[in-house]
Amino acid sequence: MLRYVLRRVMLVVPTFLGVTLLSFTLIHLVPGDPIEARVGERGIAPERLAALRHEFGYDQPIWQQFLDYLWQVLHGDLGVSLVTHRGVWAEFLMLFPATIELALCAISFAVLIGVPLGMIAGLRRGTAFDFGLIGVSVTGASMPIFWWGLMMILIFSVGLGWTPVSGRISDLFFIEPWSGFMTIDCWWAEDDGACRSTWSHLILPTIVLGTIPLANFARMTRSAMLEVLGEDYIRTARAKGLGSLRINVVHALRNALIPVVTVIGLSIGGLLGGAILTETIFAWPGIGHWIIESIQGRDYPVLQGGTLLVAVIVISVNLGVDMLYSVLNPRIRR
Amino acid sequence: MSIPTLKKTALLAAGALVASLGVAQAQNKTLVYCSEGSPENFNPMINTTGTSLQASRPIYQGLTTFVNGTTNVGPALAEKWEVSADGLTYTFHLRRNAKWHSNKNFKPTHGFNADDVVFSFDRQANDANPYHKVTGGGYDYWNDMNMPKLLKSVTKVDDYTVKFTLNVPQAPFIANIAMPFASIQSKEYADVLLKMGKPELIDQDPIGTGPYEFVQYVKDATIRYKRFDGYYGPKAKIPNLVYSINKDAAVRLAKLRANECQISPFPSPADLPSIRADKNLQLLSQPGLNVGYLAFNTLKKPFDDPRVRIAINMAIDKKAILAAVYQGAGQVAKNLIPPTMWSYNDKVEDFKYDPAAAKKLLAEAGFPDGFETDLWAMPVQRPYNPDAKRIAELMQADLAKIGVKAKIVSYEWGEYRKRAQAGDHMMAQLGWSGDNGDPDNFFAVLASCAAAKSGSITKWCNKEYDDLITKAATISNVAERTKLYEQAQVVMHKDAPYLFIAHSVVFQPLRANVTGYKISAVGGNDFSEIDLK
Numbered sequence: 002m003l004r005y006v007l008r009r010v011m012l013v014v015p016t017f018l019g020v021t022l023l024s025f026t027l028i029h030l031v032p033g034d035p036i037e038a039r040v041g042e043r044g045i046a047p048e049r050l051a052a053l054r055h056e057f058g059y060d061q062p063i064w065q066q067f068l069d070y071l072w073q074v075l076h077g078d079l080g081v082s083l084v085t086h087r088g089v090w091a092e093f094l095m096l097f098p099a100t101i102e103l104a105l106c107a108i109s110f111a112v113l114i115g116v117p118l119g120m121i122a123g124l125r126r127g128t129a130f131d132f133g134l135i136g137v138s139v140t141g142a143s144m145p146i147f148w149w150g151l152m153m154i155l156i157f158s159v160g161l162g163w164t165p166v167s168g169r170i171s172d173l174f175f176i177e178p179w180s181g182f183m184t185i186d187c188w189w190a191e192d193d194g195a196c197r198s199t200w201s202h203l204i205l206p207t208i209v210l211g212t213i214p215l216a217n218f219a220r221m222t223r224s225a226m227l228e229v230l231g232e233d234y235i236r237t238a239r240a241k242g243l244g245s246l247r248i249n250v251v252h253a254l255r256n257a258l259i260p261v262v263t264v265i266g267l268s269i270g271g272l273l274g275g276a277i278l279t280e281t282i283f284a285w286p287g288i289g290h291w292i293i294e295s296i297q298g299r300d301y302p303v304l305q306g307g308t309l310l311v312a313v314i315v316i317s318v319n320l321g322v323d324m325l326y327s328v329l330n331p332r333i334r335r
Numbered sequence: 336m337s338i339p340t341l342k343k344t345a346l347l348a349a350g351a352l353v354a355s356l357g358v359a360q361a362q363n364k365t366l367v368y369c370s371e372g373s374p375e376n377f378n379p380m381i382n383t384t385g386t387s388l389q390a391s392r393p394i395y396q397g398l399t400t401f402v403n404g405t406t407n408v409g410p411a412l413a414e415k416w417e418v419s420a421d422g423l424t425y426t427f428h429l430r431r432n433a434k435w436h437s438n439k440n441f442k443p444t445h446g447f448n449a450d451d452v453v454f455s456f457d458r459q460a461n462d463a464n465p466y467h468k469v470t471g472g473g474y475d476y477w478n479d480m481n482m483p484k485l486l487k488s489v490t491k492v493d494d495y496t497v498k499f500t501l502n503v504p505q506a507p508f509i510a511n512i513a514m515p516f517a518s519i520q521s522k523e524y525a526d527v528l529l530k531m532g533k534p535e536l537i538d539q540d541p542i543g544t545g546p547y548e549f550v551q552y553v554k555d556a557t558i559r560y561k562r563f564d565g566y567y568g569p570k571a572k573i574p575n576l577v578y579s580i581n582k583d584a585a586v587r588l589a590k591l592r593a594n595e596c597q598i599s600p601f602p603s604p605a606d607l608p609s610i611r612a613d614k615n616l617q618l619l620s621q622p623g624l625n626v627g628y629l630a631f632n633t634l635k636k637p638f639d640d641p642r643v644r645i646a647i648n649m650a651i652d653k654k655a656i657l658a659a660v661y662q663g664a665g666q667v668a669k670n671l672i673p674p675t676m677w678s679y680n681d682k683v684e685d686f687k688y689d690p691a692a693a694k695k696l697l698a699e700a701g702f703p704d705g706f707e708t709d710l711w712a713m714p715v716q717r718p719y720n721p722d723a724k725r726i727a728e729l730m731q732a733d734l735a736k737i738g739v740k741a742k743i744v745s746y747e748w749g750e751y752r753k754r755a756q757a758g759d760h761m762m763a764q765l766g767w768s769g770d771n772g773d774p775d776n777f778f779a780v781l782a783s784c785a786a787a788k789s790g791s792i793t794k795w796c797n798k799e800y801d802d803l804i805t806k807a808a809t810i811s812n813v814a815e816r817t818k819l820y821e822q823a824q825v826v827m828h829k830d831a832p833y834l835f836i837a838h839s840v841v842f843q844p845l846r847a848n849v850t851g852y853k854i855s856a857v858g859g860n861d862f863s864e865i866d867l868k
Contacts, residue, residue: 032750042768044752044756045756085375086376151585158589166589167595168557172557282583284556
């Protein structure tokens with residue numbers, strides 16, 4: 002097992018280097034630089050442009066800039082935002098809890114609804130419920146997040162007035178950020194009104210961000226169930242005269258969950274991608290919002306550091322899933 | 336009591352305090368402004384975006400200010416001032432009753448005085464000032480307004496008198512220092528932070544003299560302010576002010592409709608009819624301090640010939656562009672400055688739309704069959720130009736009628752400006768939003784011979800025009816300046832380096848119960864006079 006873990010961890014190093022190189026190169030291929038992005042209609046005198054480029058090191062050859070950046074990152078320094086002049090790492094830590102909070106809610110929503118639905122569809126293969134679920138999940142998986150989010154706001158917030166439009170909490174509540182997780186902070190503050198506001202603000206973004214994974218989990222669970230239900234050990238269990246609940250949940254679902262766990266783990270990356278759009282629509286102050294802003298302002302340190310940190314998270318989650326998978330299915334380790 | 340229990344009790348107590356604050360806040364009147372983005376920091380000396388300047392605006396003040404809703408300059412931290420006969424010395428008499436805000440790191444021991452003024456200008460001017468490099472140290476407006484060359488010295492005469500000495504007389508100086516970049520920071524606060532070893536806090540946890548104090552900023556979410564009871568002027572009517580940050584225009588409007596905010600800037604033009612129809616909302620509008628134009632590169636053939644430039648001016652149907660693209664939210668432009676600005680010359684007669692005459696003029700200039708050219712369109716929407724590509728298409732069709740084949744060109748926004756500034760184009764659209772309401776801010780920035788070498792994309796340098804506007808900038812008598820600027824507009828019209836498209840209208844949707852709101856003539860909002868019915 003240890004050898005397996007070590008081998009997996011070793012593979013992370015080239016992935017990390019690749020991501021650093023890729024994020025650096027892609028950003029520098031996009032026209033414009035941080036200084037030009039700040040220049041307005043007035044333009045900038047060529048001497049001042051040259052002086053500023055020199056000050057930030059943008060007059061260096063690109064490979065030199067990359068090596069400098071890599072050296073800096075290896076020393077744990079992600080640099081300072083060119084826009085806010087605050088440390089990239091500090092900004093990330095400040096914003097990341099909001100993203101985690103939303104992602105956890107979305108994943109829970111998708112698992113708690115998607116897996117049981119997929120299981121039922123698998124058990125009732127060929128029924129109207131099954132066809133209905135397939136139809137709905139294909140639609141759900143292909144839903145453009147931007148459109149879906151705005152539709153939800155228009156219907157539930159503006160039309161019906163049931164949910165707030167955007168943000169993490171009503172602007173009227175003043176909660177000091179303590180853990181960064183609003184659901185925890187409002188609980189510490191023992192402010193019921195603030196907590197109600199926090200949870201109501203979570204509803205729409207959770208649904209919007211959770212829709213695509215929900216559809217995927219449901220379809221995956223369904224097909225895994227179908228596969229497992231045809232296995233010999235299920236027939237054996239039936240022959241032994243076990244109750245259908247025990248067969249379906251303990252024998253079938255547990256085995257069917259192995260590929261589903263992988264899909265859940267892999268969807269974390271997609272979820273962070275979806276979070277970028279969801280956060281933009283719902284003005285959710287997380288890292289998605291932060292990275293989008295940095296693209297517009299050509300804020301290289303934030304963009305590179307943010308991409309790198311997101312990559313590290315996705316890599317770690319995938320590593321974790323691989324470990325978990327090897328626990329669930331010992332054959333993998335060999 | 337064990338330590339964890341103690342900790343928990345303390346946290347709960349703190350929580351209860353925060354909770355009670357929350358309730359107290361909820362009961363007080365709160366104005367929520369749906370801001371369109373996050374500020375870079377809270378120092379208007381360093382920021383250049385409207386969003387960031389707007390976030391600092393309730394907090395700071397300068398020596399002079401723009402009277403709300405106008406471009407007239409009035410007193411702020413300076414009660415009055417005198418200009419010497421040679422126009423080189425400005426003596427400011429400072430207000431004695433202005434107080435500084437306070438926060439957890441700083442309790443002011445005295446009010447605002449001359450040291451603060453000297454410090455604030457020295458921070459921007461002097462490389463050796465310990466605060467010069469703090470928060471990046473890029474003082475863009477300071478440089479853009481030519482302060483390094485213009486300002487010779489700022490000296491304290493006594494605690495409440497400051498003398499500014501200029502290198503050359505400069506009439507727009509008073510308007511320039513009413514701009515946000517000339518805001519005043521507290522020297523005492525700066526000293527305290529320097530001693531603490533945290534100078535960067537001066538721009539993150541700001542202390543000012545304005546009607547609102549800074550309370551809290553949660554990045555990308557909210558900025559909170561509370562009324563400053565020590566403010567020398569009329570107290571703000573609303574005790575709590577919150578900026579709720581929402582980048583998407585559709586979401587901002589949804590929040591406004593749901594009464595989650597009461598003021599929401601920058602509506603999408605497509606939403607204007609439905610905002611007008613909503614009885615819970617009001618829609619204010621004001622002619623913008625801006626101009627959208629098509630610039631001819633006067634260094635390149637055939638646009639070095641004024642006849643060609645005039646022919647193009649006559650060939651394009653501006654009224655059709657206004658109707659199709661601005662959809663009523665603008666007026667046809669014939670001069671560089673908007674009609675709301677003093678010295679606007681209404682006697683200048685715009686080129687009439689006349690394709691036949693344009694074709695004739697083109698033939699006289701040696702192009703009876705027209706020519707081929709490029710026509711640049713910005714990739715982004717700007718306040719003065721809602722859709723440059725659509726305008727380019729309409730222009731292209733008009734130009735085809737006189738035999739001019741125009742190819743539409745566009746680049747990424749930063750690249751576009753860079754290439755246009757380098758003069759890569761033949762014809763390019765761009766525009767300008769005024770900073771301070773002084774005509775010099777249009778005439779010099781966009782058309783002086785100095786600008787031809789950097790920012791101006793016509794690259795036009797006309798000595799007669801340049802002499803007129805240079806002279807106008809050195810005299811302080813407004814009537815005399817007006818005459819000179821009127822003449823300059825006539826010279827410019829004859830030479831036609833630009834095709835002026837439009838001055839756009841600025842719209843501001845509000846909840847119907849908001850009173851006392853005025854659209855600022857120079858951008859941003861003043862919240863101190865606003866109330867909720």
